[in-house]
Amino acid sequence: MSIEFLTRNIRRYLVGKEQDFTFYRANNFELPEIKKIDLYIHIPFCKNMCPYCPYNKVKYDKNLVLPFLNAILNEIDLYYEKLGKIEISSIYIGGGTPTNLIDELGIILKKVKDRFNVTGDICIETNPNDISRYVVKKLTEYGIDLVSLGVQSFNDKFLNLIGRNYSSHIVKPAIDLILQENFKSLNLDLMFALPGQKIEDILIDVKKAMRTGANQVTAYPLFTFPYSTIGAYLKIKNVKMPNIIMRRRMYRKIHNLFTDNEFQRVSVWGFKKENATRYSSVTRNNYIGLGPGAGSNVPGKYYLNTFSVSEYIKKCSQNVSPIALKMDFSNLMSSYHWFYWRLYDTYIPKKELYRIFGTKNKKISRILEIMKLFGLSFEKNGMIVLNERGSFWLHLMQNYFSLNYINKVWTIAQKVPWPLKIEI
Ligand code: SF4
Known part of the structure; x- marks a missing residue:
């Protein structure tokens, strides 16, 4: 029995036949009445294209920055015209690497704050390569509350293996620069179950992460999404992924190491210090997504923007919604x-x-x-x-x-x- 067959039947058993899981081309842009919602902002640029990465992004190109900025400002207006000055209960800025556009981020956030009533925390993802005194000052100036730094590993061998374009010696100074400011929380992302990685390797990384002073660490396994190029990349490198038994053992050890050291579990992969504010990216219920490939989960509907950066820019510059697909949500x-x-x-x-x-x-x-x-x-x-x-x-x-x-x-x-x- 295939996994697809099994999951299709479990889905049908749980949510019934009335929920159609097909996405259809969205020809119109309808929104129910919304008074309060979370906001996701997708910045689709990266200076390094990590081979394992499944996210929707393009290589940073300075010629695309201004057209993208104008496009996303127009998209904010499109939502404002439909919804009015509603409450935005939190903002999550992901990507891509949002800090690639550090100056433009100020303009985007100002527009969001002008158009809507922002009441909740603002979270952002960033990368050790992007962190400088200037960038951290800007994040503070913009009112960012929570920062997540994609460290992935403190070990050069594994950073190199997964195609990150920095070495471990820049990671600690980047963390220290962020910790000098008064953000509510700093989360560090670590990856485990990397090709050739042993349990001792990941435990060393976890210990280093806990000692940095960051108040949350998210240690997650390398997912092998077929739409990323990781499959081909691993063949080139001729190394093997840890199997499920090894992943299970790694998770148990990681989990116990955190919980024995004053970190409490806050999600499957996330562990935070007791009094720290939780940093969370994916568990929101209703949200509007801005940017190419961003999803919007509004009452009764799930929308997906076009994933193409050029098409996104083209549509928004004509003041037309970049939503490409919709699914009814029972x-x-x-x-x-x-x-x-x-x-x-x-x-x-x-x-x-x-x-x-x-x-x-x-x-x-x-x-x-x-x-x-x-x-x-x-x-x-x-x-x-x-x-x-x-x-x-x-x-x-x-x-x-x-x-x-x-x-x-x-x-x-x-x-x-x-x-x-x-x-x-
Ligand atoms: S992992 Fe992060 S930095 Fe690397 S390509 Fe993906 S979004 Fe960009």
Whole structure:
């Protein structure tokens, strides 16, 4: 039985036949009434194209910067015209490498703040190569609250292997520069299950990360998305990926090292110090996405902008929405979307769960029973908490459930700027 067949049937069992998972060409730009929503800003430029990277990006080209800036400013206006001065409860700036456009970011954020009522935290991703005194000062000036630095490894051998274009000696000074400012939180991203990596290697990286003074570390495994070039890259390098048993052992060791050292788990891969503000990128419920390839999850609909940077610029410069694809989201689908991200958080608030699904929902009760039966979860302070085992296995299942799907959509959307339909 193929994974696709299995996941399709599980999906159908959970959300019913009324949820069609097909993306259709979006010919109009409709939004429900929204009073408050989160905002995602996608900056699609990178100076280095890391071979494992699945994200939608292009090589930094200074000739594209101004057209892109004007395009995204127009896109902000398009939302403003539809929604008015609504509340933006948080801003997440990802990419790409957003700090490649450090000066333009100030203009983009000013426009967002002029048009909307921004009340929540502003988070940004960046890269050790991009960090300088100037960049950090600018981030403070723009009111950035939380920063995530993509360190990936403190070991030159692995940085080189995954094609990062810096060596480990620049990482600590970059961290120190960020820590000199008063950001609410600094998260460091680390990668594990790298080709040829041993358990000792990743534990050394985790120890180094914990000693830096950063208050959160996210250690995640190298995902092998087929739409990135990692497959071909690994063949060239002639090295093997750690298998699932090794990944499982690595996760257990990493998890225990964090939790034995005053870091608490805040998501499958994320660990933060007790009083630190949590840095989180992906677990928001409703959001509007700006930029090429950005998704917008609004009540009843999921939209995807065109992935093509040039098409994005062209559409926005004509004051036309760059949305390429849409999918209707049933209420039940939205509920499971919420549940999916709470599993990723590894904490499910029971009160909220029963408010959303009701106390008599047989499917949810069955899932919770199975989790308990297999020793994957326990209850504490009104929460269903995944234990270390549950965090690993449930996330692995979530991946099977969603990665094939995401992979197919992204592969087509990256090749075809305006697909008519993407059927799964
Ligand atoms: S991993 Fe980060 S820096 Fe590397 S190509 Fe992807 S978005 Fe750019």
